[in-house]
Amino acid sequence: MMFTRRNGLHCVPGDFCIDPVRSTHTAVITHGHSDHARRGMQHYITHKHTAPILRHRLGNNINVTELEYDQQIKLGDAWISLHPAGHVIGSAQVRVEHQGEVWVCTGDYKRDSDPIAAPFQPIVCDTFVTECTFGLPIYQWPDMQLVMRDVHAWWQQNILSGRTSVIHVYPLGKAQRLLCALDQSIGTVYVDDSIHATNQVIVNTGIPVPQYSRLPVATADGLVLTSAGGSANTQHGPNGNVNTLHGPNTRLSLATASGWNVSQKRFDSNGARGFVVSDHADWPTLIQTVKDVNCSRVIAMHGDTSAFVKFLRQQNTEAFDISEILTE
Ligand SMILES: [Zn+2]
Ligand SMILES: [Zn+2]
Structure with missing residues (x-):
């Protein structure tokens, strides 16, 4: 052998x-x-x-x-x-x-x-x-365009109800895939420090990554990509960044993007929305x-x-x- x-x-x-x-x-x-x-x-x-x-x-x-x-x-x-x-x-x-x-x-x-x-x-x-x-x-992946249609509808709904959208993703792979697919005419896209650092490494190889804004301050119409913490607990630190969004007036709507979401409920026990995106x-x-x-x-x-x-x-x-x- x-x-x-x-x-x-x-x-x-x-x-x-x-x-x-x-x-x-x-x-x-x-x-x-x-x-x-x-x-x-x-x-x-x-x-x-x-x-x-x-x-x-x-x-x-x-x-x-x-x-x-x-x-x-x-x-x-x-x-x-x-x-x-x-x-x-x-x-x-x-x-x-x-x-x-x-x-x-x-x-x-x-x-x-x-x-x-x-x-x-x-x-x-x-x-x-x-x-x-x-x-x-x-495990059969839906068309990415259909998934993004759902992501965008969720984001727009969150803006209407005054909530900042937060999607938990891996910093290498999923973060860039979503960043490239998000429609930034809807609102501002933010990433945490760990995703930003990974983006810098990728850009230095000559592969472009779309523009984005950075935490810690996100506007109410924002969509935040964060790699911090587990599925949907946003009280993470020390560099979790999303906790800095927590203020007296900050309300969040949480989501995950993973292949495992096929076999999980549409919303997990933390109320996070599950989008099916897999690498x-x-x-x-x-x-x-x-x-x-x-x-x-x-x-x-x-x-x-x-x-x-x-x-x-x-x-x-x-x-x-x-x-x-x-x-x-
Ligand atoms: Zn592996
Ligand atoms: Zn891998």
Whole structure:
């Protein structure tokens, strides 16, 4: 087997790990989210647009080799290259070739269009190691334009009732996707410090981000994108920023933007509105992508894989949960 599960995904002939969980000498990083890019690696190898995200999160003194998409390098006895995953800026699938056998590891990916992330590119392979965050048939993403129609209607309603709109989002990915999609003729869009800092890193790569205003002071017609706190508790600090909106006359209307909102109520227990926006593949695109890469074997990881593996086997595709086929 070309890979084991040691320290995330360990490539045996290449002697490197993909998105390792513990310190190692050579780490190939698919993208900048914290569950994939961790500190403590002697050598990071990643796409050139993920590198500044890593420096921003992990410090300027990390040792990074930056690759273009499609650029091939040799690690040990394996050739590797990175290919767009469509998930967030710089996100990459890792193609690994050894003695004519090709594996592709997706990291997180999506097929929906994104104003910042380069579009997912299906790579033909023998073994396809796919994420499976939303591996259930209920997860089917609505058209982004329809979601934005709902977001805009909610925002306008909040303005009429004198409430400031607040949407909780990840600072990397979701924040920029909403920022690009929001109609700023309705009112002013504000972001918190953490989103602003991420935007700066993105703009410095040469990818534009729309104009916006910054907290701490938001007008009543404002829509605030914040990464602070959990789902909808806005009493967060110390740098949560949204709490600075709390004044005697400030009333807020809260929302979240996530794929999980498919299976949650329209309003959560805090009364927050749930909009369905995801940077992951939904059920139909997980299945379509397996067809597109024309592989002979699928290994599913990163999520509850059982329904997806079962479905693929019913379609006569050889499929496994990662723990069934790769040794530790
Ligand atoms: Zn991610
Ligand atoms: Zn992830």
